[in-house]
Amino acid sequence: MSIISSLDLETEQQLQKLFPYPIKLHLLFKASQHTPGSLFKKFDDVGQFVIVVHLASGAARGAYLSKPPKNGGSDKDAFLFDLTTTNATKISPQDNSESETVAFANSQLSFGKAFRLRVACALQTFIFVHFSSDEVFKTNWKEESYNDTTKERGLKDVEVLSLQVVGDVLPFPWREVSWTDRVREDLRESFVSHKVMSESLKSIRVLLLGPVGVGKSSFINSVRSVMYKHMTHMPSCGTCAPPGFKKLKSSSIRAERGGPATSLTLCDVMALGEDGATGLSVSDARAVIKGHVPEGYKFKPGTPLSSQSIGYRAEPGMKDKIHCALFLLDARKVTTYSDYLQKMMRRLQAEISDLDVPQIVLLTHVDQVCHAVQEDVKYVYTSRTVKDKMQKAADFMGMPLSFVLPVRNYASELSTNCNTDILLLSAVRSILQAVDDTLDDQCVCASSSAD
Known part of the structure; x- marks a missing residue:
């Protein structure tokens, strides 16, 4: 019985x-x-x-x-x-308890x-x-x-x-993150105090690349909101649909409103198209990365930038170039993107690798594919669905899963949230670390060549 x-x-x-x-x-x-x-x-x-x-x-x-x-x-x-x-x-036990x-x-x-x-x-x-x-x-x-x-x-x-x-949430996280106010403040302070490893470079320029609606401008606004501790609303820079805003816009991230600039500058451009007729071209993206494109340049599909274009930088300096590329993909659409977009992004990924520029994939809208994450982003690394979408994003780009970072941008909120801040700041930390590692490797290679 x-x-x-x-x-x-x-x-x-x-x-x-x-x-x-x-x-x-x-x-x-x-x-x-x-x-x-x-x-x-x-x-x-x-x-x-x-x-x-x-x-x-x-x-x-x-x-x-x-x-x-x-x-x-x-x-x-x-x-x-x-x-x-x-x-x-x-x-629950007290967070500050030292007792067993x-x-x-x-x-x-x-x-x-x-x-x-x-x-x-x-x-x-x-x-x-x-x-x-x-x-x-x-x-x-x-x-x-x-x-x-x-x-x-x-x-x-x-x-x-x-x-x-049962359902979507795993019993244990597959990436460990501490979701506390202290961690948020530590990440923010580390970001504010970060110094670029190159003496000739004061700011790291990071280029955001992705299709329409993926959340490039929202990511910039969200990072700024984290630092300002309140919602910020800046105009969108990228859309494929005419007469959309199609210029190169660089946004310096400040430690606080009116405060000193951090070492991070996020650069937005026109979105990538899902067919050959619209969106940023590979040649224009390459020109931005190499530093030839001036601030405010308006991209024209079918008319790529050339040495005859107004403002073209023939000999860009280190401060003009892109030091990290962010590929943004939408978790809701990662399995339905066109073959053309995949081929274009993989081609960009290969060309950026040849330029020795580090790359990271940001997976946006993760809260829209898992109810638990929608309730609280601290479940992002225990969600089966999010993990599966991250693997799909890695496969789409032909990159390791460790290169894929989930983010939740601020959209409808009226105030910032600790756990959302931590996820965004963790992505920023990974970006800064990737650039530091690349610059360090370049310094080592330069020293070896000199010897």
Whole structure:
């Protein structure tokens, strides 16, 4: 006969709300039906699980662990909870706590001092449960103990349930990112203090390349919004549809409104076309990268830039050239782009490689392909769909997955968001690092040639 959990449907639904992704629960252990000594053996091959202590009052308390206790050490994702049929309260450990949040030894699993679950052996084996207030988990529980041999004291049952993630979200991220205010400020400060490795270069010029609607101008506005700490709205520079704005526009990113310029300049141009009749040509893109195109130059499809064009730089300096190329692709469309666009972008990628210019792929609109990421971008590296789209983008460009970075641009928001800021600043950090690595390699090569 199958054993059924004491969680009724309403209470289980309240428990599920504590998780930001869909989950299923499967009963592994029930103290009233299983031998108490087998409690912790049920954890050996389980990735994530929930412990629920059912009290005679009808309420329940419990804990979540993201890994088996036999692995030892703290579990930063663990949390405690209070549970009723109408409400669930999540109690996470304090971010600044230096104490061990979770410990397992001598058949006892402890969450700070707030919750202890132990298998004790005397004349008989029994389960011992202890609750108390705690500084690590900030519980306000009064100190009380229960065991399953004294049900009259208020303990109804103890259950262990495995937790299975369903839907799009993976149980663990495949790229590690810390989503905290401190990380956001560290990334911002590192960006502001960044110095270009070349003494002759004060600013890194980064060219954004991509088809219509991919979010080039939005990315520039979003990075500026991160630095200004409020939404900025600058005019769009690129569209293929006449009479669209088609000029080269360079935007220096400042540390704050009216503040000093950072080492990053983002350059926008006319969008790439999905056929041969519209959009930026390969020759014009190459001319921009090599520094021949003057600021404000208006591109004309079918009439590429030449040495006879007004403002043409015959001998561009290092400050005029492009030092990194960003290829932007839309996560919603990455599998439906035309063959022509793919061939053009791969041709550009090959020519840019020949110029020793680093390249990165930005995958935009990732929040539009995954509901969890739409709710909070901190799930971007646990989303199966986003990972698949990133791999599709890498395959489309013929580049490694490590070259692909997901971003969420600000679009409808009225204020900035910590996690969105972190994702954008992480992309900026990767851009700066790519240019630094290239400049360092060029310095090494120059030194070797001189020797």
